[in-house]
Amino acid sequence: xxxxxxxxxxxxxxxxxxxxxxxxxxxxxxxxxxxxxxxxxxxxxxxxxxxxxxxxxxxxxxxxxxxxxxxxxxxxxxxxxxxxxxxxxxxxxxxxxxxxxxxxxxxxxxxxxxxxxxxxxxxxxxxxxxxxxxxxxxxxxxxxxxxxxxxxxxxxxxxxxxxxxxxxxxxxxxxxxxxxxxxxxxxxxxxxxxxxxxxxxxxxxxxxxxxxxxxxxxxxxxxxxxxxxxxxxxxxxxxxxxxxxxxxxxxxxxxxxxxxxxxxxxxxxxxxxxxxxxxxxxxxxxxxxxxxxxxxxxxxxxxxxxxxxxxxxxxxxxxxxxxxxxxxxxxxxxxxxxxxxxxxxxxxxxxxxxxxxxxxxxxxxxxxxxxxxxxxxxxxxxxxxxxxxxxxxxxxxxxxxxxxxxxxxxxxxxxxxxxxxxxxxxxxxxxxxxx
Numbered sequence: 230x231x232x233x234x235x236x237x238x239x240x241x242x243x244x245x246x247x248x249x250x251x252x253x254x255x256x257x258x259x260x261x262x263x264x265x266x267x268x269x270x271x272x273x274x275x276x277x278x279x280x281x282x283x284x285x286x287x288x289x290x291x292x293x294x295x296x297x298x299x300x301x302x303x304x305x306x307x308x309x310x311x312x313x314x315x316x317x318x319x320x321x322x323x324x325x326x327x328x329x330x331x332x333x334x335x336x337x338x339x340x341x342x343x344x345x346x347x348x349x350x351x352x353x354x355x356x357x358x359x360x361x362x363x364x365x366x367x368x369x370x371x372x373x374x375x376x377x378x379x380x381x382x383x384x385x386x387x388x389x390x391x392x393x394x395x396x397x398x399x400x401x402x403x404x405x406x407x408x409x410x411x412x413x414x415x416x417x418x419x420x421x422x423x424x425x426x427x428x429x430x431x432x433x434x435x436x437x438x439x440x441x442x443x444x445x446x447x448x449x450x451x452x453x454x455x456x457x458x459x460x461x462x463x464x465x466x467x468x469x470x471x472x473x474x475x476x477x478x479x480x481x482x483x484x485x486x487x488x489x490x491x492x493x494x495x496x497x498x499x500x501x502x503x504x505x506x507x508x509x510x511x512x513x514x515x516x517x518x519x520x521x522x523x524x525x526x527x528x529x530x531x532x533x534x535x536x537x538x539x540x541x542x543x544x545x546x547x548x549x550x551x552x553x554x555x556x557x558x559x560x561x562x563x564x565x566x567x568x569x570x571x572x573x574x575x576x577x578x579x580x581x582x583x584x585x586x587x588x589x590x591x592x593x594x595x596x597x598x599x600x601x602x603x604x605x606x607x608x609x610x611x612x613x614x615x616x617x618x619x620x621x622x623x624x625x626x627x628x629x630x631x632x633x634x635x636x637x638x639x640x641x642x643x644x645x646x647x648x649x650x651x652x653x654x655x656x657x658x659x660x661x662x663x664x
Contacts, residue, residue, distance in 0.1 A: 233505055234278040252276065262313040266306045273299045277506065285584075286566050290500030290514065291428040293507040294334065298434050300508055301326050304477050307470075314460035317467035320474035324438045325399075326481055331412065331435035332395045333485075337492060337512040339391030341499045345516030349388075354518045355380035360625050361519035363572045364424035364548045364565070365557045370625045370633060372422055390415045398439050409439025420561060424548065426569075427562035428514070484509035522623045523575040524550050525585075525642050529592065529613030535645055541617070542607035544592065546571070550623050551604075553634040567602045575620065579643055586643075586653070587662040589616045593648050618643035 240248070252275045255268060277296055280287045304323045307315040348354040359365065359373040390411060397408035413436050416429040442461070446454045487503035488511045499513025528541040545551045548560050549568040567588075574582040591599035595612040607613075620642040626632045646653045657663045 230505060232281050234281040235274065236278055236282050248275065249279070263311045264302075264306050265311040265315075266303045266308045268311065269299060269303045269306060273303060280507075285570065289426065289428075289564075289569075290510075290512055291426055291431055293500065293502050293510045294428070294512060295431050296507040297330060297510055298327075298431055300506075301330065304470075304474060307467075314456055314464075316464050317470055318461075318464045320467075320471050322471075322474040322478050326478060327435040327438035328398045329481070329485070331432070331438070332398060333488060333492070334432055334435070334512045335391045335395040335412065337488075337497075337499060338514050339388060340492060341497055341513035341516040342388070342391070344495065344497055346518050348518055349384065352381040352384040354515075355383045355387075357520050358515070358518050359422065361522045362423045362425075363569050364560065365550070366422065366424050366559055366561075367557050368421055369423055369557060371628065373625050374628050398436070402441065402443065405439045406444050409436050412436040412439070424559070424561040425514075426564035430562045481509055519576070522550075523639065524621050524623050524636070525571050525575045525618050526551060526621055527589070527592070527616060527618050529608060529616045530645075531608065531611065531614055533614055535615060542613075544607065545604040547602075547604045550634055553623075553626070553632045553636055556633055565602075575642075579618075583656075583660065585618070586646075586656060587660070589618075589643065589646055590648075590653075590657055590662065592616050593646070615645040615647045616643075617641065617645040 235248075252272060255272055255275075258264070259268065259272070273296065276292075276299065280292045280296065283292075301323060305319045305327075307317050310316060342349040342354075346354060348357070355372075356377065359369040362369065394408050394411050397404045398412070399405070400408065413433050416433050416436070419425060419429045442457070446458075449457075484504055488509055491497055491501065491503075491511045497513070498511060499516055501511045503510070527544040529544065530539050530541050532539045543551060545555070546565070546568050548558050548565045549571060550557065570582070570584075574585060579585055588599065593612055593616055595606065595608065600606050618641075620639040621636045622639050623634050623636045626635045648654075654663060
């Protein structure tokens with residue numbers, strides 16, 4: 230109960246692969262418009278099981294946000310009828326719970342900024358954010374070099390959207406529609422300006438609860454509108470569903486006490502779960518903004534002895550900056566998790582991110598699974614004899630330059646290791662990583 234997960238019943242690498250492919254297949258069914266409460270409950274339990282064993286790799290705020298969104302979605306659907314337009318109507322209380330989720334997401338993000346980095350209060354955070362965010366996009370470079378007044382306006386607009394607009398999602402119809410349009414468009418802007426995994430995509434979902442049929446009939450294709458109107462005439466409220474929705478609302482109200490207290494606290498924590506099933510959580514993002522961008526570059530060599538003439542070859546990752554001439558990618562909603570973790574590691578020491586030693590060990594053996602996580606293998610025939618990691622300071626190259634980045638070396642981040650290094654092997658053995 231402290232760490233609920235189906236994997237307590239046992240798992241293997243092959244079993245985990247099968248598990249995620251089953252989840253992917255069931256998700257495609259939902260994406261096709263066919264969903265009932267049972268199917269969504271299965272998906273919720275499966276994803277919770279992954280998060281609770283994923284450790285730092287699944288320690289992001291949008292993981293629990295997906296769990297909370299998925300949990301509410303269970304009660305939006307019919308118990309058994311999985312058709313796109315079932316006979317029973319979705320309970321209106323669940324719609325309001327989605328609005329409550331969206332409200333907490335935005336208010337939490339806004340308050341953590343005001344209480345965090347002073348650059349949010351003096352409207353200068355966007356001078357740095359586009360360059361120092363985890364995985365910049367090609368648009369990030371152009372935004373970074375925008376005028377300072379543009380950055381100040383963007384920061385002020387951020388505060389307006391996150392701290393003011395969410396209150397109107399509970400208002401009258403027209404006010405609610407305007408609030409929903411502003412909140413959704415804000416997330417779309419964030420999608421374009423960076424690669425924040427599926428955070429912005431999943432955040433759009435609760436904001437859709439701001440809209441109703443009076444608006445959607447003017448936006449959606451006529452065939453869908455006609456089918457929805459016919460289903461509305463034929464459907465009836467379900468007493469059982471409404472009763473369950475009332476019970477759910479009481480549960481969410483009770484579980485909201487700790488998140489609301491956290492919002493009001495001067496020691497506000499972001500992306501925190503207060504219950505073991507992550508049913509009602511606290512959220513927030515970028516309470517602090519880095520002013521400089523440091524990157525870890527892993528390098529290998531086939532030389533048996535390291536000297537001043539040693540030729541080092543760089544490993545390139547799929548998304549994070551490496552080769553200064555390579556264009557940043559559009560990769561969200563996919564999240565290259567190893568790239569994200571290396572972004573965090575660059576702000577710390579190897580002792581705080583010991584998995585990087587295991588990563589080096591795998592590279593020293595040309596491990597296929599590890600190499601599948603990165604963009605290139607500079608040693609396709611024989612594995613390298615040594616691997617090291619160096620820290621570089623990266624900055625966007627001025628607009629007009631052929632290169633996307635300019636960089637300069639700072640210091641060594643990891644010394645050169647080989648499979649013959651006794652101390653290296655002892656560290657790995659102590660962590661049961663010598664395989």
